[in-house]
Each structure stands twice: as C-alpha cells, then as structure tokens.
Amino acid sequence: MEKAKFEEKPRIQEAEIASIQWTSSWASTASVDKPLPSAPEVTGIHSYLAYAKATLQSLGFNVLVYVLQHFLGISLNEIPKKAFHRDRLMALLRCLVHVLPFSIAMAEIMINWRGYYVGANIDGLNYIQFAAKLHEMAMQSSLAIIVFCYVRHVLFNGDALPIGALLSGLHLTQISYLWSMELWGIASSKIPLGRRLGVMTMIIVAVSLASTVGPSSAILLIPNLSYWPAGSTHIWMNTTAAELWPSRLDGSLLPSYCSQAPSVSNVCPGSEWEALSDYLSLANGMLPTDVLSAFTVSPYSVQLTGQGSLRQLIIQRHIYDNETAPYDQGAAQATTQHVAVADALSATSSLWNIALQHSDSPFFDQRDAVQSIMAGVFQPYTLASCGGDVIEGETDDRPVAFPIPPGSSPDMLKDAKVTVETMLPMLAIEYAGLTRSEILKTPGRKSDYRIKWVELPENPFNGTSIGAVILQPTRNETQGILLCNMAAGWGSTSMNMSSSPSASGTGITSSSIYDPESTLPQADDYSKRIADSVITFELPLFPQRKINISSDWAQYLNPQIPTLNTTIFNSLMSVKLVDHDDTTSANIILAGLLANGLARTGFNSQLQGKIRTAFHPTLNASIPDGDYWFSGRGDMFTIDPSANNNKDWIKLRVDSSVEGYGFGLQGIAPKLTVVVLLIYCALVVGHYHGDGGAGGEFLADDSAEEYVCGDYTDGFVSVAG
Secondary structure (H helix, E strand, O other), rough: OEEEEEOOOOOOOHHHOOOOOOOOOOHHOOOOOOOOOOOOOOHHHHHHHHHHHHHHHHOOOOHHHHHHHHHHHHOOOOOEEEOOOOOHHHHHHHHHHHHHHHHHHHHHHHHHOOEEEEEEOOOOOOHHHHHHHHHHHHHHHHHHHHHHHHHHHHHHOOOOOOOOHHOHHOOOHHHHHOOOOOOOOOOOOOOOOOHHHHHHHHHOOOHHHHHHHHHHHOOOOOOEEEEEEEEEEEEEEEEOOOHHOOOOHHHHHOOOHHOOOOOOOOOOOOOHHHHHHHHHHHOOOOOOOOHHOOOOOOOOOEEEEOOOOOOEEEEOOOOHHHOOOOOOOEEEEEEEEEEEEEEEHHHHHHHHHHHHHHHOOOHHOOEEHHHEEEEEEEEEEEEEEEEEEEEEOOOOOOOEEEEOOOOOOHHHHHHOOOOOOOOOOEEEEEEEEEEHHHHHOOOOOOOEEEEEEOOOOOOOOOOOEEEEEOOOOOOEEEEEEEEEEEEEEEEEEEEEEEEEOOOOOEEEEOOOEEOOHHHHHOOOOOHHHHHOOOOEEEOEEOOOEEEEEHHHHHHOOOOOOOOEEHEEEEEHHOOOOOOOOOHHHHHHHHHHHHHHHHOOOOOOOOEEEEOOOEEEOOOOOOOOHHHHHHHHHOOOOEEEOOOOOOOOOEEEEEEEEEEEEEEEOOOOHHHHHHHHHHHHHHHHHHHHHHHHHHOHHHHHHHHHHHHOOOOOOOOOOEEEO
C-alpha cells in the first residue's frame, strides 16, 4: 500500500517555516533537493479573504468562497499559500463547525440533568424529531473534522500513514468501516505502535459516536411522558409510632360500642366489613356477563372508605406451591393502607390542589397529580391458614393442633413439637391449653358459624399473632371445626394518592412494599420475590414488626349485626366461595378482617401544623402559598418547636408529582445518552484546545480531497512506494 510520509530533514528555524510554499502537485515534491521558492506576502484584501474562506470552509460552504471572490472581482485562481500556519484566529475560525452541534448537545445535557416540566400536551413533536436529525448530521460533520485533524497532526509529526487512513473521516457513518481493509491496513502498518493505536482508537471512537449521537440527541431533545416533581413538604400527625403501629393490641384500646357492627369509622376494627362481602361476591361471579369477563380469577382488591380517603383491601390466595410444603396450599394474605395516614395524605392532597388552582405554576396543566410518602410508613400485612378437624361429642377431651405458623422460617420452629396425628391436611403443632370439649362451649347458635379466639404462645408458635377455632353449622353430635393460625405484622411501605386535575384532591390510595433490599437481611431469591409482589409474608424478613393480638381485641373483629341478628363472620361465611370448601373462605375472611381492623389503630390522630399562606388579591383571602410549595424550598406545615406535646409526633415527608411531558433523566436510556454526548463534547473541547486554543498546525486546505490529492509541497513531503 502506498504511504505518504515525512522524511527526516535538518531543523528549520521558525522564521523559515513561513516561507515554505505549496507547489502544484504531489509529483513535484518527489525531490526535495531543489530549493523552494519563497511565497509573496499575503496582504490587503487577500488576508481578509483568507479568514472568510476559512470560516466558510469550516461550515461546509466552499462554493460560497468562489461566489465571494467573483463578487469582489478577485481572480478565481488560487493564490500562493503557506503550507504550515500558526495563526490562532485562523485556527479558531476552522473550529466554527463545532459551535452549533456542541452548544445544542450541552444544552440538551444541562436541561435534562436539571429536569424541566413542559406540560400535559406537546404540539409539534414531528418538528422536534426533524431537528434531532439535523443535529445528528451536524455532529457527524464535526466528528469528521476532528478525525481529519488528528490524521493531519500525525502526518505533520513525521509519521507515515496508509493512504486509506487519510479518508477515514469520510466513512464515519459506515459501521462496516470498523472491519474494513482500510482499518486493517492501519492496524498492520509499520508505524510506531503508540501512534498506530492512537489513530485506530480515534477512528473507532469516532465511528461509534457517529452511530450513536443521533439517537442520543433524539432521546434528550424529545420530551418524554412521565411524572415530574411538583413540590414537597413534611407533615405532622399528633400521635406516636407506638400508638399508630403498636406491637400488641388489647381490648382496652377500643370503646365498648365497637361490639356492634359500626358504620364507616376509623375507630372500630369491624368497620367496613361489607367490603369482604363484595370481594366474595365478585369472586363468585355475581356480575353481568360483560363485566365478569374482566374477572377470570378472584378480584385483585376491593375499596375501603375512610373519613377522607379511599383505600384498597388487597387479598391474595394460593400463595404457596407444593415445593413449600408443609404450609397450607390455600393460605390467604391481605393488606390495606393505614387509614389515619391515608386520611392525612388525602388532606394534604386537597390543600395541594387548592394551592394549584390559585397559582401561576405550569403544573396546572397536567394529566394527573400524585402525592407520595416514600418512607417511614407501615401498614398491616396478615396471613391466615386453616385446616379441618372434628369433635366427637362433649366427652372428646383430646387436645387440638393448629397449623404450622404460615410464612415462618423453619428455623423459627425448631423447638416446636410437630404432629401428624390430626385430620388437618398439613403439619400442625399440638396445643395442650385447649380441649375439644371446651370448644363446644363457644356462645352462639349451632346453625351459625361461630369463632373462638385463642392466644397461642410464642413458644412453640413463633410467628403466630393469634389463633382461632371456627365451629361449622351442625345438627349432629359430631361437630366440624376449622383450626386457624393467623399471623400479622407491620411492613414498611410507600403510599401514593392519585387525583385528576378536576378532582378536589381525594383519590384512591395505593401502596407497595418499600425498599426491602436496603433494610432487610438477604435470603435466597428473597429480594426478587419481594420486588415482584404487592403482598409478601416471609418471617423474619417481612413484615419487619410482628404484632401480638389479645383475644379480647380480636372479638371486635366479629361484632354483632343488630339488624340481621347475627355476627359479621357468620354473615360473610354465608356468602362464601361457592367453588371452594369452608377452609378457603375462612382463610380469606380472617386475613381480610384482621388487615382491615389493624389498619384502624391510632384512630384519634390527625394532620397537624400551621400551613404557609399567601394573600390572594382577587379572592381577598389568604390561601396556601402554592409558589412556595411547588418550588420545594421548604415545608408548607410548621409546628411550634417549643411545645412539649409535639416532640414525639410522627413526621412524614410528602412528595408531589404531576404527569406530563418534560425533560429529565428518568430511566437508564437517558443516562446512557448523556454519557455518549459528553464523550462527543470532550472530543470537541480537545480539538479546540489542540488546534484552536494552542494555535496548532493545520493545512491551507482542509477537505480530505485537497490534502490527499492537492498541493502537499512544504519541502518535507515525499511519496514512498
């Protein structure tokens, strides 16, 4: 392969360099023994034309050079040129091609790094895509200039290069150049290894960037639909963590009127028991045909109504497969948001919407608003497992055995005496503190489903919150019973409330398990299972705080219904799942009742604090200061720090966000595109420093064709075969 190289010549003084001239062709430079003629000094209009030409050539407007010469009446013949320049202004003018693509790339990076919300709708997205394509072409042109400059730098430092390398800047948009013969020729050439690696690295990086800067620019330039920060504040609730999420519950915490089924209330555990009836009705297919098709299995959740919030009671069945025996295959889990926290979040959401209605904030134009509490919140997670057995008359004094505490690690049960001499379809732990004949004394009609609550000791029932014995309706001496083991705990969650722009602020509250990997010990595949679940129960990992429940508190889960002359549990069991036995229905009802009741602890707590306001001249009233809230500069609620009664109050952070279009770095793709554009910008800065800032060397003609086929006669160039 023919190579252009620099021959070793005696050192020339800098004053002599300015006199080195271009001749007409490569061939005329084959002999360097002839003295080079000196060039006439370029002055007057020709010097200004040289700067104008450099500027136009850097921007790709070579044809305008000839138009300018013709307009000024200057000969179109090339004037004598110096092959080697050290003119900083000329060098900077040659770098103008980088200004526009570099500036746009930096602007894209900064605006996405900072994050900027645009609005609910964006017009003209097609024009933005067109602009992104133009930006891609400009960056590819910029990269070509950088490659040509580097190749030229190698030549002027006396190293030979294959001729194929001289045209590498023209092939940047062709990914196949990375495995072409031209690049292989560079790799196999005999130039020094360091220089060879430098040229190949520059070309590979430039080709890679030329293929990726376009998509990167489009990702950052086109606004994406997502949720964007819209302010944050701390809120206070006038209760302590021990009161809101107690570790033990007893009946002294509740008023006596909770012994009868109440209306909607935060106080009584049995409130809103009708939601479980709705769940069972949905699971039984008691819906119109067109609606039933959406529920091929049992429904995901049913709605609960607090004093100021809408919550979800989520129930999950069949949580254990055959590989996890001896646990009950039909055990049920349940969870719901804590009502006091949900009501406080709902009140905060309403205030946020009021502030938004009287603000000039761009967040008024949004599709959806979400208020979130991401940390410091717990909600109840419950699990119930029941198995069937019988009592052979009033003289049956055999002890009973309850199922193994579901969800407990086997290590927690190492001291337990597990028995298989029972009718239960799973392994069980014998409990000597209760005989079968004592169970028959449970109050109630024999034609109803009755419950006897049993406080099971922690040893050996490690992981159990409370037990229950269910007496099934019977007319015979043989009494069918269900022996149930129930577990409950407080699990850390994140809580969200969504509301549309037209809503007053009240929306359905949802929640999810909060960041268990950073706060819990690891188990085999545990983090993956918990990340994919809305509900989980895997002691001792989750929930983090176990709850002990007394029998006198548990009785309030099954109060009397005066209008029906029966109990809640009997009423729910009458709506039981028609395609399953009593065991499955009991699991669902007990887990749901317990989760619903636990979510009502700390019922007296409310949102506290004085809200920051601003005077609204049109309304002639003080309203929540929306501009301060949306800026996220500080808390909207303040409390008196000198008061003694608020030192132990629960403090929660509420983050607001809105759905719409904007610029940001959500997800992995935008972050990767920032890296790509930063690499491009680093190359541009390096080129400015090397060729512009330092007044580096450059040829009089900068196009690839000119410096390959043009007049390279500076007294140093020869052609080697």
